[in-house]
Amino acid sequence: MDLSYSPEEQAFQTEVRQFLADELPKEIAEKVRLDQDLTKDDMERWHAILNTRGWLAQNWPASFGGAEWSAVQRHIYDTEAAAAHAPRIVPFGFSMLGPVLQKFGSKEQQDYWLPRMLDGTDWWCQGYSEPGAGSDLASLKTKAVRDGDHYIVNGQKTWTTLGQFANMIFCLVRTDPDAKQQEGISFILIDMDTPGVEVRPIILLDGTHEVNEVWFTDVKVPVENLVGEENKGWTYAKYLLTHERTGLGGVGSSEAGLKAVKRIAKAANHNGKPLLENPHFAARVAQVEIDLRAMATTNLRIISKAAAGEAPGLEASMLKVKGSILRQEINDLARRAVGPYAMPFASEAVEGANDRIPDPLDAGPVAGQYFNNRKLSIFGGSNEIQRGIIAKVTMSGGA
Amino acid sequence: MNFNLTEERQMLQDTLRRYLREQYGTERRSKILESETGFSADIWTELAELGVLGALFTEDQGGFGGAGFDISVVFEELGRAGVVEPVLDSALLGGRLLAAAGKSDLVEQVIGGALHLAVAHGEPDSRYDLDHVNTTASDGKLTGRKAVVMNAEAADHLIVSAKNGDSIALYLVDKGATGLDIQGYPLLAGGRAAEVTLDNTPGEPLGLTLADYEAANRLALIAQCAEALGAMETATALTKDYLMTRQQFGRPIGTFQALAHRMSDLLIELEQARSAVINAAGYADDKDADLHLSASKNLIGRIGRLVAEEAIQMHGGIAMTQEYELAHIAKRIVMADHRFGDTDYHLERFIALSAA
Incomplete structure (x- = not known):
């Protein structure tokens, strides 16, 4: 047992920290810190900076132009990036579709689509969920x-994150209506400029526009956009979901969030003293911090298993459940700390509305964030689904 | 012992519930939320005509109610429908302060729906403390800053607390008064508030002290608890319906035991919340009123969070969308915890009062 990073890992941490200090644009970091919406330009700019350094596709093999980082290196980056308020890398291309194409795509598909992800030619979004097909x-x-x-292609997808910025969408579609549910599904790539594709915004309860409905009416998709074999899409989707689930513990963001809570609670006055010195509030903060310390180690244990070549199965579900609960708890603390x-x-619909919202504690829209992050326990397989997986695997011996 | 409403209150509840069910649906409210004023003048007039505003005042004050249970009946229904009109701040809190000051002509206008009020008491670093006032009064001129003042832009008069020497007193400030600056903004759960600054602004002394403010604040606590209860009733009803209709894996999701049991827990906690509101209203004039009110507000805060979060979770994605009724209702429930003292504030106050 050794809880510390190796000398190489420590050197890598220093390198990442230095890179973030030198290269992360201050105005973008400030937007992330205050949970303001990033523009498409902001996100593309950050991607381009990372790409120049060769750090954009962190989990890809070097042969595809990736950084080929180990699980520990990725963890170090995630933690440092969250602490520095760097934007999250938009995951749909790099973490999701990329690995699927590398494993199941044709040589032509790999040669064509992967470089376009790296240089920002394509912005990918994910077409999985449908109104009647969520969990x-x-x-x-x-x-x-x-x-x-x-x-x-005909039908409708929903909860399409950042679909408003995307020009490409990868979709699960039914190609054999007579097959058993999971067997008639294929994985295809659709150009969103094709006639018959329509994107409609969904406004979330905190007033933000981050997800969309995508409608398909007689959309013509060339057959070379089929990934792998027809009717084998479910296998690829499951492979992709295991990629989506790594890093879902969100330890880095939770640590950054907790730091923000402490800063706010230190500045907030309660009976002539900082709120952070109030026993009830301090107890709430301490409780979350204690849980988070344990989860950080759970996270590292899983990462080191992954580094040793073991696929995270159950543990990914466990991390997602515990990680979402902790982040939501931190969001709850932040809104409490701010008080009235x-x-x-700050309505996005009103230009400059942000400037007129009083924010004496420099906290940003913490209540909006509290509501927005209720999604963490719903999307990517709700916590109920994750608990079902854990129970099924542990109590019957197989998923 | 009798837990039934009186005939008059039952009638008030039925009338108001029917009116709001017919007139205050999701679509109409969404328009109100997006409007510049943040509330509907028509709804306000109709609430006055229905006697809803009058029910918040005693007969002596020109109304026909005014007791704890009159207030809880009205606000439970307003909460059930997710009403954003400023009944609590303008009519109840503002109106009852003016009634305490003997301003019967103004109270009459409030009851008739013709006069709007705002109560400017909290300050940027007062949090939920009632006795933390830095605004000063000198020769009838007020100077200072007031935070998150509900309904300030629409108010014809503001009731402003200020320190006059060592004691806190309340003043009536006209909306056009010199040195008065109002910077308004919308609120997450609907309605509008403002940051209010006063710079040598003339105010008429109302002859009211902090004790009078605390008395009105007790009524506001009853109202806020009842409003949250009504909203929780809607949240649980929506969730129950959804669990019975939404199909996944070939069956209604409510038939999964994991969800069915959680729904049952919500219903159990909802009854606890109902009893807490009855305690708040029933002990409003008790010598231990503050202890009871803190107990109720703490419980409503805890259960409110549980109900809002579980209702959203059990719905799934649909509840994350602004256009779905639950989104607004959940925001009303959680934001109620940010008014008149939150869960922790009232836990501390309960401990302090229990020890006394």
């Missing part, structure tokens, strides 16, 4: 019917 993803209904050299000033609302 029960395999019940999806969007249809693709083969017609000569094309598929004709949690109530004002």
